[in-house]
């Protein structure tokens with residue numbers, strides 16, 4: 139599109155602050171966006187009891203993309219907004235690719251002894267399935283609150299759902315220099331789901347003969363993320379394993395303050411949603427202290443997804459340049475946004 | 483017992499080699515053991531098709547404890563030995579506490595930039611539930627191999643099962659200087675199981691008023707394991723989350739070459755089993771290259787479990803002293819065992 143119809147969900151806590159900087163950078167890179175704000179999150183729930191009204195979903199479907207800040211607040215019971223807003227958005231808009239790059243930019247400190255364990259840098263991407271697994275809300279509890287309580291959670295995996303995300307991961311790997319896909323699962327224990335994933339990776343892999351295939355159990359994968367993260371190129375994994383390893387990935391690549399993500403529907407049948415991985419950070423909300431870098435990198439992902447490859451690369455380069463020259467001096471949310479915008 | 487009736491399962495790969503050093507150290511510390519070897523693992527399966535015969539389980543029940551090396555071999559299909567030997571042992575002997583300490587000993591290299599992220603050291607223990615969760619083997623698949631395949635994995639959690647492991651974790655925390663328990667779960671998504679765990683921790687915690695309670699979602703916990711592991715004292719968590727975070731814990735505390743574990747039945751109704759967390763490492767099997775330290779630390783856990791507190795502490799001190807003076811010179815499996823035994 140020449141003008142992006144962009145839904146903006148600032149959300150809770152620091153969400154609106156970081157989103158403002160994302161929009162600033164979008165403007166600075168010269169891409170036109172017609173934005174519509176959607177009021178979702180803790181405020182709306184407290185005021186109306188609503189989480190994600192159908193009418194909002196219908197409107198969102200008409201947009202080209204969604205930029206989300208953060209949803210979540212300690213005043214709302216655990217699970218209400220996650221299972222009322224965040225996950226329903228992913229499910230309703232069929233965001234089956236949850237894309238999370240992990241790249242250690244020059245100048246950024248990692249908790250790892252990088253010179254020893256990642257001398258060649260860290261640059262991989264996790265393709266996390268976004269619409270299946272233990273996230274489907276299939277489970278229940280009986281005799282709650284009694285000594286005989288039983289609670290279950292069911293991970294649901296389909297060939298349809300696994301194949302489409304695996305195919306996406308292979309396509310991404312093929313477009314990267316190292317052309318390597320690692321499946322992360324736990325097929326020695328979760329045999330039913332694990333064998334489905336394994337077979338699917340082997341079969342889809344035949345359509346990508348130039349892409350190398352690796353496998354790691356999720357527990358072993360976390361060891362390598364700490365001791366040799368440079369070995370990974372594209373990781374494909376299920377919804378829950380992906381949730382866990384993308385947080386480790388963010389940590390080793392400089393912290394969730396820098397981690398961008400895309401909830402993507404690669405078919406284009408519905409708008410994709412881009413959001414920083416960090417949460418709403420209510421403790422620092424409203425103080426102009428939040429780091430908007432993850433949001434700005436999410437804007438770069440949004441641009442790439444919509445076909446603005448060059449603008450996306452420019453935003454990423456501006457962020458990289460800013461990171462390389464960041465000292466320890468504290469800057470406000472707006473100052474970081476201004477500095478990155480000024481480089482464009 | 484004045485003589486320990488000890489079942490020894492050397493198992494596959496480097497298992498028998500490291501177990502030999504564990505027994506050497508047990509002897510050196512002056513604790514008498516009457517050992518019985520059990521032949522389980524890849525060899526037995528190839529030769530007989532058997533994994534864990536009932537008769538073996540019956541015999542094991544008569545022992546005071548079990549020392550296991552490693553089970554697993556690439557020549558056996560994934561899942562056969564895990565779900566045929568390792569997990570059935572845990573289930574049959576009701577090893578509901580899977581205890582995994584993570585301690586960074588002086589002289590040991592961590593992949594973390596320790597001086598920056600763990601200036602006060604790393605010393606925590608994970609109490610992983612061992613008999614429930616997604617490990618119960620409850621799940622299935624239909625239309626396997628077709629485009630309509632569906633595979634499920636069911637996590638089963640009971641108040642009975644959660645409460646007993648939570649109680650164990652609180653008791654362990656109470657006996658430690660910092661007296662802190664962190665529940666790790668994902669209750670914002672896995673609401674049924676998550677709320678059972680949360681409620682149980684809150685309720686059991688009332689019986690331990692001097693123990694402080696914390697909570698982390700599993701994804702956030704992995705971030706803290708990389709950026710601030712010193713904050714943890716006792717972590718209690720479910721079987722699958724425990725599998726994952728104990729491998730990260732092992733990695734940051736110097737690698738799985740040093741990670742000990744106990745599959746414990748605290749009631750004493752059945753023998754507990756102690757094993758290094760590392761696997762069978764078939765690539766280096768039979769070469770005398772394996773590091774027996776994790777097995778020797780598992781022997782220290784075994785001694786502590788059976789009430790030999792002083793002998794346990796002596797073994798741990800001998801290991802610590804050896805680790806502190808280890809240079810980079812390669813030593814054989816037996817040389818490491820000899821060196822530690824010589825300190826006793």
Ligand SMILES: CC(C)[C@H](C(=O)O)[C@@H](O)C(=O)O
Pocket residue numbers: 220224225381415670671701
């Ligand atoms: C907030 C929560 C529902 C969410 C998830 O588990 O997917 C978050 O952790 C994430 O990774 O985006």
Ligand SMILES: CC(C)[C@H](C(=O)O)[C@@H](O)C(=O)O
Pocket residue numbers: 326327357564568569725759
């Ligand atoms: C081998 C496997 C079944 C086992 C587990 O998942 O529990 C291992 O990873 C462990 O942590 O002891």
